[in-house]
Amino acid sequence: MSTTNLETAVGNQPLKRVVIDPVTRVEGHGKVTLLLDEDNRVQQARLHIVEFRGFEKFIQGRPYWEVPIVVQRLCGICPVSHQLAAGKAIDQIVGAQLSPAATKLRRLLHWGQVLQSHALHFFHLASPDLLFGFDSEVQKRNIFGVIAEHPTVALEGVQIRRYGQEIIKAISGKKIHGVVVMPGGMNKAMKPEEVKTLAAGIGEIVGFCVKAVALAKRLYQEHRNRHEAFGRIESPFLGLIGPDGELELYDGGIRVKEADGSRFVDQYPCNDYMHLVREQVKNWSYMKFPYLIDKGPEYGWYRVGPLARLNNCDRITTPLAEAERVGFLAAHQGLPQGALAYHWARMIEALHCAEAIREMLGDPDLMSDDLVRIGERHFEGIGVIEAPRGTLFHHYEVNDEGLVTRANLIVSTTSNNQAMNESIRRVAIDRLNGANLTPELLNEIEVAIRAYDPCLSCATHAVGRMPLVVELEAADGTRVGAISRDEAGTIAIG
Amino acid sequence: MSDTRKITVATCSLAGCFGCHMSFLDIDERIVALVDKVSFGRTPLTDIHTLHACDIGLVEGGLCNDENVHVVRHFRQQCKILVAVGACAINGGVPAMRNRYGLAECLEESYLYGVGVADPQIPSDPELPLLLNQVHPIQDAVKVDYFLTGCPPPAEAFLELLTAVLENRAPQMSYALRHFD
Ligand code: SF4
Secondary structure (H helix, E strand, O other), X not given: OOOHHHOOOOXXXXXXXXXXXOOOOOEOOEEEEEEEOOOOOEEEEEEEEOOOOOHHHHOOOOXXXXXXXXXXXXXXXXXXXXXXXXXXXXXXXOOOOOOHHHHHHHHHHHHHHHHHHHHHHHHHHHHHHHHHOOOOOOOOOOHHHHHHHOHHHHHHHHHHHHHHHHHHHHHHOOOOOOOOEEOOEEOOOOOHHHHHHHHHHHHXXXXXXXXXXXXXXXXXXXXXXXXXXXXXXXXXXEEXXXXXXXXXXXXXXXXXXXXXXXXXXEEEOHHHHHHHEEEEOOOOOOOOEXXXXXXXXXXXXXXXXXXXXXXXXXXXXXXXXXXXXXXXXXXXXXXXXXXXXXXXXXXXXXXXXXXXXXXXXXXXXXXXXXXXXXXXXXXXXXXXXXXXXXXXXXXXXXXXXXXXXXXXXXXXXXXXXXXXXHHHHHHHHHHHOOOOOOHHHHHHHHHHHHHHOOEHHHHHOOOOOOOOXXXXXXXXXXXXXXXXXXXXXXXXXX | OOOOOOEEEEEEEOEOOOHHHHXXXXXXXXXXXXXXXXXXXXXXXXXXXXOOOEEEEEEEOXXXXXXXXXXXXXXXXXXXXXXXXXXXXHHOOHHHHHHHOOHHHHHHHHHOOOOOEEOOOOOOOOOOOOEEEEEEOHHHOOOOOEEEXXXXXXXXXXXXXXXXXXXXXXXXXOHHHOOOO
């Protein structure tokens, strides 16, 4: 059965409604609804993003130099990516070509961001499913359970994240929502002692990342058939790419590869993104559905993030991560497509970030005070960056007074919106159809979402959560049953 | 939990960015010692979805829809000490910047008139909670016992708060722990 057929139920047979609310260990408010027929066959499955913040409106009227600092509050997991994407857009407004020192500081800052976010995503949020099993005991299926049963894994994850946060703090002044990106550059350099301390610690972090890749690979390979098929969908992949086809997180042109590996576009200029993608609104979600204009909304949706980047690039510039990339691709026939392949790809990128940080920390430009350049004034700026979870677009227009008149943001999660919906439909078809719906089975839906994103907040432009009660209702709204789970993990059906 | 020396903590993220939760995780490896004394109930970090009576409720984010109001009231009922964590919970924060515009204007900009919007329409499916006209701080809906300032409050502020409750004393927030950014 095609997954897309499950977007909207057809016919007017009475259906039961099942809700997973909230989706846990996913930041931001997502909710999944399923409609089932009388044989418990899934007729409709949707991931709804239920909150709305309105950044695109309220940033209007604010001065452009404020934007990077305000918009990072979209997301506490990847604030640096928002600060930098907005910063790149604002650089265009002041007509700046950045100095080498400012570019290097920004790259280092961003590697720190991707490193810490990947560690958080894998260790704190996803590893409990992978280490204990999707259907393991609810009480231990969390980071505290991992600390208790796999303390070395947990602590190394915590230390990788901490190191990324330390980089961010050294450059931007704070671990979360620091202030450093300014129009045309950066507002401060690093101090020699900061570079020295960080350089002393990076060797160990590279080592932890090597182990993290091995762990992600082992967990995937151990359950190979299941992991490869789980939530598997096929789609094009979109992301930034370096001038020589290398993996690139901070800058570059856009490459889109078809599911079969052929190129749809390459080195597409970021400033023309509005001719490449458009966003469809659907009545049932506050998160929009981007698609490639030439392919149309039905066939043009694509995926972004670690898997997209590894599938798109021709090579990685750092040796350990490059060797892992080659192994990752060799382990698959054709491009890896399964949702859980994201985790393996994510740890390879974490390793790349650690290696890139190690190299950059030897560069004296990090301490240079040639930090800001200004050029000819423009009235529009577009900043595109690879945030941890995928390509992030920031687009601003300003008036003569420097006040924002228009803003458009396409965050990573939004680009994966259709993909997350298709993956949960895949799980619904493969695992839930006709089955007795237990909370363990329903967790599998969440496992699919977590593969893409722990970070729905960016997309909704907000967050919120409720206890898990899965309600079963007849189509006329009468309650036919419920599954609930209390703090002790006891499941009640009835 | 059977261990009576432990205090129980629940957390939630309403109209916030999750940065306050991230800042709590910035206690890094000190979390290992903490879980000896603190057990976590309902929080986005676990799969425990039901909120039961607990000692401390940490609320990140303000109120932007009817569901947020429902959740914060439930937290108030169940938590002995309710803490507003961060600028968003305390005064609405950045999401409250939408208050200078009408809700309709914000929705129209995102879903009708934005750059590259196809099928313009304002999402209105019954599965979506009702948005509030304005974003509110949580004390507009419930009594708050303690405020942790900052955007986000530093990790050490979370530790001091929990330690103070464990030691049955008032928290001592030094100057460095009181951010107003
Ligand atoms: S107070 Fe700051 S860090 Fe906390 S949720 Fe609000 S914006 Fe995020």
